[in-house]
Amino acid sequence: MNVELAGPWVQTDGRVKQRFQRAGVAEAFLPEQFRYDPSSDIYVCPEGKHLTARHSHSAHPGRKMIRYQANQNDCWSCPSRHQCCSSNKRYGRSIVVTQEDPVVSSFRERQTTPEARGLMRERARMAEFVNAWLKETLGLRRFRVRGLQNARAEATWAILAYSVRQWIRLRWKPSLAV
Numbered sequence: 422m423n424v425e426l427a428g429p430w431v432q433t434d435g436r437v438k439q440r441f442q443r444a445g446v447a448e449a450f451l452p453e454q455f456r457y458d459p460s461s462d463i464y465v466c467p468e469g470k471h472l473t474a475r476h477s478h479s480a481h482p483g484r485k486m487i488r489y490q491a492n493q494n495d496c497w498s499c500p501s502r503h504q505c506c507s508s509n510k511r512y513g514r515s516i517v518v519t520q521e522d523p524v525v526s527s528f529r530e531r532q533t534t535p536e537a538r539g540l541m542r543e544r545a546r547m548a549e550f551v552n553a554w555l556k557e558t559l560g561l562r563r564f565r566v567r568g569l570q571n572a573r574a575e576a577t578w579a580i581l582a583y584s585v586r587q588w589i590r591l592r593w594k595p596s597l598a599v
């Protein structure tokens with residue numbers, strides 16, 4: 422079966438930029454100004470110092486966050502320190518880089534196309550009322566049972582209840598179907 426997933430994608434770049442601005446980081450020292458050197462897996466800062474990979478974790482499936490950090494001594498003696506990491510008193514400057522699974526990248530790129538945006542608008546029109554009904558009328562904000570099988574059964578009953586209700590409604594008032 423060839424199924425293509427359409428779903429929302431939240432861009433966080435704007436918020437990240439604001440966070441850096443609040444921390445006093447100048448435009449010339451934002452993460453995109455650090456150059457990656459694939460031959461040694463390091464980032465080179467605008468002053469030519471090296472940031473090496475220190476820590477990584479998977480924040481979401483298919484996305485790995487890697488922290489690259491500069492040497493503390495390099496940053497402390499750096500003439501650009503006040504524009505780059507003045508609020509960082511204990512460590513060298515670090516940047517966090519996201520490594521994406523190719524499947525996630527292609528999903529993200531797809532979501533920017535006009536077709537995908539149209540699909541998302543259609544999804545909201547069709548699905549949001551059902552979601553709201555399940556939450557507000559049936560109180561299905563979280564499952565009352567444990568285990569995948571039981572949760573699946575509860576979800577099936579909820580969907581069935583909605584479908585029967587709609588069926589009755591449309592049988593009595595066929596004009597609504599139009």
Ligand code: SF4
Binds near residue numbers: 466496497499502513
């Ligand atoms: S503070 Fe550190 S990371 Fe920033 S420019 Fe200077 S040496 Fe590079």
